Amino acid sequence: MRDYSFGNFISTLRERGGMSQYQLGTLVGVSDKAVSKWENGASKPRTDVIKKLAKVLGVSVDELLTCEYDSSNYVRKELFALNNKIIKQAEKRLKELYGDKPPVIMANRFKTEQIMLDGQETLLWMGFMGELYGKCREAGAYFEVRNAQMGASLIAWLLGGTNVNPLPAHYYCPACHKIQFIPNVKCGLDAPNKKCICGMEYYKDGFGIDVGNMYPIERSNDIYVSNNTTKIVEECLNDYFLKYGRIRKFNIIYTPITDVEIPEGDDIIGTKFALISQEMSKEFPEYIITMQYEDFRKVRDEFSILTVNENKQEYISFFDMEKIGYTDKQIRSYINYSVKECAFRHYYSGVDLNKLFKNPDNMNFSGLLAVYGFLHGTNAWENNSEFLYEKGIPMNDLISCREDVYSYLYHKIETKYNNPLGLVFEIKEDVRKGKYFYNGMPAEIEKLLSECEVPDWYIESMKKIRYLFPKTNLTVQLKRNVCKTLMKNGY
Ligand SMILES: [Zn+2]
Incomplete structure (x- = not known):
């Protein structure tokens, strides 16, 4: 029946x-x-x-x-109200930047993301990070989102929650709002300088992060902030979530036997804030909640947590980031300085990629991103891509971050398989977590990849990877490091 x-x-x-x-x-x-x-x-x-x-x-x-919808769910009701407000804000910004008829590629992406984010807490955090950006900019401070994948979202970018524009590489005219996509270029910053027909120098942007790389950001968020910024974050949390819930500070007692990573060095202070719904406020009435780590582990899924890692030595601001345009010359200066300092070397694994810069003129922003990806991955360069590179496979074709796997496989599988988004997302997740390395690649996946003409060397490389970093985080870190190096050396 x-x-x-x-x-x-x-x-x-x-x-x-x-x-x-x-x-x-x-x-x-x-x-x-x-x-x-x-x-x-x-x-x-x-x-x-x-x-x-x-x-x-x-x-x-x-x-x-x-099959029963719990419409009395308090948190969800609040979410829907905020959901509409945040989407309207993002839509307004889209029109301000790109006019009433934004390019189809953008309009489609906006719609897809809107559907994916509908009723999700993720959207709430995107809106919050946008507010925080404004407050930090005013105060000459800086923050970056760590484990959340905000840079895969156009809506987050429109809201100001990330400075990583996920669209494909493009030129943008700040005067007449014209946008021109650049085929066969991985990052907008790699494209040659160009002027708009109105005479204005084009602004270059876009890091090519497909919508299929969006993850939900909820429950656990992690940000890295500059000196004295925790207080701004705290105020902003209280303002922004006033109607949605209550903010409480967590003081967690780590015992020596607790198997948990505490940020290293005296310069970084980690503070946890919990967003507790109005109803739960009765359960946790005190502002500072002190808990043993074991107890915290048991309850942490019940509310959203923002971990703020404040670096006392970090003095960079958003204003500094905006001031530099990441020109070819600046990127070249950053490379030269970093090679001299042997900075392209992984502290723990010992992977040393300074040798790749023998001819720094061949290196561009996406090449630097690949190097950063190799330095942050496990078995991505070492015992893997290093041999492929020696055999002559270009740097840009190798797997250095999660998004490389997604973009490459999506286009390969699309030719044979209708609607591959979900499937490719899962393969990418398995690669980045090292599932194929630990458990082997399932025969049906290997068969599918071969049928879609994915070369053997690529499949073998996927099987060796133990961990891959996300492109958003690499981009954020690279932008910050370029900015810091230029400031330090007075460029
Ligand atoms: Zn123009």
């Missing part, structure tokens, strides 16, 4: 989110036919899809399985 209640529930939630069956399928990694079958009661999603489906539809797994 057909079970219509499940199908009806899914189609109601899908329509509420303004999604077609095709779009929902894309987001959870199945075809539109599969979605149609669920909705008319002919089949049910596989267990591994249920969790993803719940996330995309903005409900809990319980709600999905019981």
Whole structure:
């Protein structure tokens, strides 16, 4: 007998989110036919899809399985109200920057992200980081998002929550708002200088991070801030989340036996703030909550936590970052100085990539990003790409970060496989976590890759990787380091 209640529930939630069956399928990694079958009661999603489906539809797994929507959920009600406000703000900015008719590529990306973020806490944090950016800029301070993947989102960029523009490489005219995409260039900064038809020098941007690299940012956020910025963060948290919940400070007692990483050195102070919903405030009425680490571990999934790592020695500001334009000359200066200092060397693993800069003129911003990726990965360069590079495979074709795997495989698999977003996302996740290294690559994945003409050397390289860093973080760190080096040397 057909079970219509499940199908009806899914189609109601899908329509509420303004999604077609095709779009929902894309987001959870199945075809539109599969979605149609669920909705008319002919089949049910596989267990591994249920969790993803719940996330995309903005409900809990319980709600999905019981087909009952808990509309009294306080947190969600607040989220929906804020959701609309934040999206409107991002839309306004999009029009300010690119006019009433932004290029199709941007409009599509905006829509896809909007669907992915609907009702998600992620959007709330994007809005918050945008507010924080404004406050920090005013105060001459700086922060960067660490483990969250904000730089994969155009909406986060429009809100000011990240300075990594995820669009493909492009020229942008600050005077007449014209935008021109640059094919076959990995980062906008690598493109030659050019003038707009209005006579204005084009601004170069875009780091080419596909929308399929977006992760939800919730529960646990981590930021790195400059000297004296924690206080600004605290004030901003209290202002921004006033209606949504209450901010509490966490004092966690780490015992010597606790197996936990505490930031090294006296210069960095880590402070944890918890965002507690109004209802839970009764449970945690005191402003500073002191807890043993073991107890904290048990409760930390119940509220969102922002960890602020304040570096007392860090004096850089957003204003400094905006002042430098990352010109070819500045990047060259950064490379020359860093090679002299042997800076392209990994402190722990001993991987030394200074030798790659024998001819620094061949190195551009995306080349530097690849070097940063190799220095932050495990078995990405060492015992892997180093041999491929020796054999003559160009730097830009090697796997140095997660997004490399995604972009490359997406285009390969797209030719044979309808709607590969979900599948490619999963392969990329398996590579970056080293799953193929530890457990081997499943035969069906290897077969698919071969059928899609992914070369053997690439497949072998995927199997050797134990860990890959995200491109957003690499970009943020590289931008900061270039800025610091130039300031320190008075360039
Ligand atoms: Zn112009």
